[in-house]
Amino acid sequence: xxxxxxxxxxxxxxxxxxxxxxxxxxxxxxxxxxxxxxxxxxxxxxxxxxxxxxxxxxxxxxxxxxxxxxxxxxxxxxxxxxxxxxxxxxxxxxxxxxxxxxxxxxxxxxxxxxxxxxxxxxxxxxxxxxxxxxxxxxxxxxxxxxxxxxxxxxxxxxxxxxxxxxxxxxxxxxxxxxxxxxxxxxxxxxxxxxxxxxxxxxxxxxxxxxxxxxxxxxxxxxxxxxxxxxxxxxxxxxxxxxxxxxxxxxxxxxxxxxxxxxxxxxxxxxxxxxxxxxxxxxxxxxxxxxxxxxxxxxxxxxxxxxxxxxxxxxxxxxxxxxxxxxxxxxxxxxxxxxxxxxxxxxxxxxxxxxxxxxxxxxxxxxxxxxxxxxxxxxxxxxxxxxxxxxxxxxxxxxxxxxxxxxxxxxxxxxxxxxxxxxxxxxxxxxxxxxxxxxxxxxxxxxxxxxxxxxxxxxxxxxxxxxxxxxx
Numbered sequence: 001x002x003x004x005x006x007x008x009x010x011x012x013x014x015x016x017x018x019x020x021x022x023x024x025x026x027x028x029x030x031x032x033x034x035x036x037x038x039x040x041x042x043x044x045x046x047x048x049x050x051x052x053x054x055x056x057x058x059x060x061x062x063x064x065x066x067x068x069x070x071x072x073x074x075x076x077x078x079x080x081x082x083x084x085x086x087x088x089x090x091x092x093x094x095x096x097x098x099x100x101x102x103x104x105x106x107x108x109x110x111x112x113x114x115x116x117x118x119x120x121x122x123x124x125x126x127x128x129x130x131x132x133x134x135x136x137x138x139x140x141x142x143x144x145x146x147x148x149x150x151x152x153x154x155x156x157x158x159x160x161x162x163x164x165x166x167x168x169x170x171x172x173x174x175x176x177x178x179x180x181x182x183x184x185x186x187x188x189x190x191x192x193x194x195x196x197x198x199x200x201x202x203x204x205x206x207x208x209x210x211x212x213x214x215x216x217x218x219x220x221x222x223x224x225x226x227x228x229x230x231x232x233x234x235x236x237x238x239x240x241x242x243x244x245x246x247x248x249x250x251x252x253x254x255x256x257x258x259x260x261x262x263x264x265x266x267x268x269x270x271x272x273x274x275x276x277x278x279x280x281x282x283x284x285x286x287x288x289x290x291x292x293x294x295x296x297x298x299x300x301x302x303x304x305x306x307x308x309x310x311x312x313x314x315x316x317x318x319x320x321x322x323x324x325x326x327x328x329x330x331x332x333x334x335x336x337x338x339x340x341x342x343x344x345x346x347x348x349x350x351x352x353x354x355x356x357x358x359x360x361x362x363x364x365x366x367x368x369x370x371x372x373x374x375x376x377x378x379x380x381x382x383x384x385x386x387x388x389x390x391x392x393x394x395x396x397x398x399x400x401x402x403x404x405x406x407x408x409x410x411x412x413x414x415x416x417x418x419x420x421x422x423x424x425x426x427x428x429x430x431x432x433x434x435x436x437x438x439x440x441x442x443x444x445x446x447x448x449x450x451x452x453x454x455x456x457x458x459x460x461x462x463x464x465x466x467x468x469x470x471x
Contacts, residue, residue, distance in 0.1 A: 022114065022190040022352060023326065024289040026179075026280065029194070030269055031071065031122050031201040032309070033295030035318045037266070045220060047213055047267050050274035051320070054293060058324030059333040059370055065340045065381035065393055066297040069309040069316035071201075072096065072125035073384075074296045074341070079106045079124065081345040081361035084384045085443045091386070093449030095128050104357045106345050107133035110192040113354040120178035121171075121196030134194075138178045141171035146205060156248045158307055159203035160261025162211040167271065170206065172197045176272040180279040191285070197272060200265035200299075210264035210271075219256040219263075221302065223417050228304050231421040233406025235389065236311070245307035259301055288326060290351055294341060295319030303417060312391035312400045312408075313418055317383040325351055328370050335373035338395050339366055340381035380438055387446050392435045399423075399435035407432070 036043040039052040039060060067077035068084050076089045076096035082104070089096045102108055107117045111133075120138035124130065131137040147153050147161040154160045167173055179195040199206065229237050240246075249255050280286055300306040300315045309316040321341065323329055328351070342363030349356055350365040368375045380394040388403025398418065400408040407423035409432050422428045 024191040024285050025110070025115075025193065025348065025352065026285075026289050026291045027123075027192065027194040028273070028276070028291070028293045029075075029121075029123055029196040030293075030295045030320075031196070031198050032297070032299050033200060033266065033269070033319060034298035034315065035320065036263070037320050040320065043222070045214065045218070046263055048270040050270045050277060051293070051322075054273060054277060054291070054324075055320075055322050056332050058291070058322060058329040058331065059335050059373055061321040061323075061335045061337070061339060063336060063338040063381070063393070063395060064294075064319065064321035065317045065338070065383055066295075066319055067340060067342055067383060069297045069311060069383060069385050071122075071296055072128070075124050076100060078294075078296075078341045078344055080104050081106070081342065081357065081363060082359060083342065083362050083382070083440060083442070085390075085440045086362060088444040088447040090384070090446050091449065092125060092127070094447050095449055096124070097128055097130055099447055102130065102133055104359055105133055106348065107192070107194075109345075109349060109354040109357060110352070111135070113352060114189060115192045115352075116187055116189040117192045117194070118182050119194040119196070121175035121194075122198055122201075123194050123196040138175065141174050143169060143171045143174065144205065145169050146203075153203065153205075154261070155252045155254050155258065156245060158245055158249060158258055159205070160258055160264075161203070161205050162208035162264070163205050165207055167207060167268070170199070170268070172199055172269065172272050176276050179276050183276075183279045183283040183285060186284070191289075195276065197269050199269045200262055204261035204265040206264050206268040210267045211260060213267055214260045214263045216256055216260055219260050221255055221259065224302055224305070225417075225419050228419055232408065233402060235402035235404055235406045236400070236408060239311045239385070240304055240306040242305035246302060246305045249302065249307065255302060262299070262301055290326070290348070291322070291324040292344060292348070293320065293322040294344065295321075310385065312383055312385050312389060314393075314398065314410075314412070314416070316385075317381075317391055317393065323347075323366075323370050325370055328367070333373050335369050336395065337366075337369055337373070337375075337377040338381045338393055339369070339377075339379075340383065340393075342382075380435065382438060382440065384440075388443050390439055392438045394435065397431060397435060399432055401436065401439055409435075 036046045038046045038048045039055045066074045068074045072092040073084045073089045080100045084090050117134040119134045145165050297309050298316045298318045303315045343366045346361045346363045346365040350367045383391040392399045398410045408421045409423040410418040
């Protein structure tokens with residue numbers, strides 16, 4: 001047998017062996033899921049038993065934060081490894097495809113690394129889809145039912161109502177089915193399986209049985225203070241828009257019903273997580289699969305006189321993060337270090353030996369924290385909302401700096417709901433100065449966009465320019 005043929009066979013077997021040794025990845029994204037998941041303890045009335053069980057399989061992070069408190073920039077940053085200030089993608093009307101080429105993205109890193117990329121649901125903001133990044137992607141469904149004629153659908157832009165329908169009536173059921181089907185198949189490459197669930201994104205229209213889990217007479221409102229915004233700079237008050245959703249909700253007398261609706265929508269998604277994990281445990285992939293579970297940002301339900309996301313406070317910035325990595329993470333591990341979701345891309349590169357893109361990733365691998373959740377860590381999290389506005393979160397403090405110079409500083413250890421702004425107190429000047437060192441050097445202008453592409457239930461921005469041709 002010629003030497004070149006023997007060498008070729010050896011190379012083929014080596015590549016095959018490497019591919020076989022690579023772990024699969026189950027990548028689960030949940031839209032608008034804040035830190036009310038039960039295992040985080042922020043809201044005792046929440047019911048997320050399946051997410052709790054998932055958290056118990058590996059490392060759950062108690063201080064994990066989004067790169068941006070808005071769907072489109074949060075997801076674009078996570079999937080590209082580049083922060084909003086580096087790309088100019090700050091809002092839902094920014095077409096990220098015009099500034100982020102396909103070869104930069106996490107999906108491409110997996111495909112170049114020998115993986116098959118499979119997906120369903122909302123991974124990117126769905127106004128700007130680029131399904132060419134995947135080998136296969138479930139076609140978008142439009143199966144979601146609405147309230148009966150004459151039935152209330154909520155208060156203003158905050159939409160909630162129990163439905164007389166089955167679980168199968170919502171598109172998240174079909175998205176979960178896609179994941180279940182892929183877990184039941186044999187793949188000739190390691191699998192990067194991305195599942196993006198929509199609920200609890202509004203509208204909170206889910207079957208009535210999920211509302212029944214939270215009797216209205218038992219609902220407790222989130223902690224709030226009547227004069228919470230009195231010490232907030234004008235930029236922060238403008239983001240909160242207290243005379244909008246919050247004023248309407250208080251006047252309606254239906255605040256508890258809205259909280260019930262959000263909890264019900266979270267419970268619906270928890271059910272689908274349970275279905276997915278039951279199929280995972282029966283699959284051939286259960287012992288060689290990394291699981292990453294994340295919410296794209298938080299959500300206010302009246303805290304700081306605000307609803308939705310769109311702020312730099314704890315409620316909008318904090319979201320769940322769970323990692324299970326066979327042979328590395330230990331069950332029932334809690335990490336209290338402060339991380340942001342820019343860490344997800346580099347950590348997967350680290351764990352799966354993926355090629356890195358041409359533009360350097362701006363996050364840091366947290367592999368050391370997965371192995372030892374108590375390992376030393378001195379990197380705070382950063383969240384950006386709109387041009388020039390940033391929040392820096394350490395384990396004990398939150399510092400916010402707005403583009404016009406306004407500041408906020410909170411001692412999270414004694415003030416977890418951020419009721420007392422300490423930014424003007426000279427006693428904390430050194431802490432504020434140290435946190436300010438983490439503000440980004442790069443703040444590119446907003447890339448502009450088109451009106452009517454935000455999908456956020458009425459919070460639309462006017463476009464600032466024309467999009468370049470999508471790549």
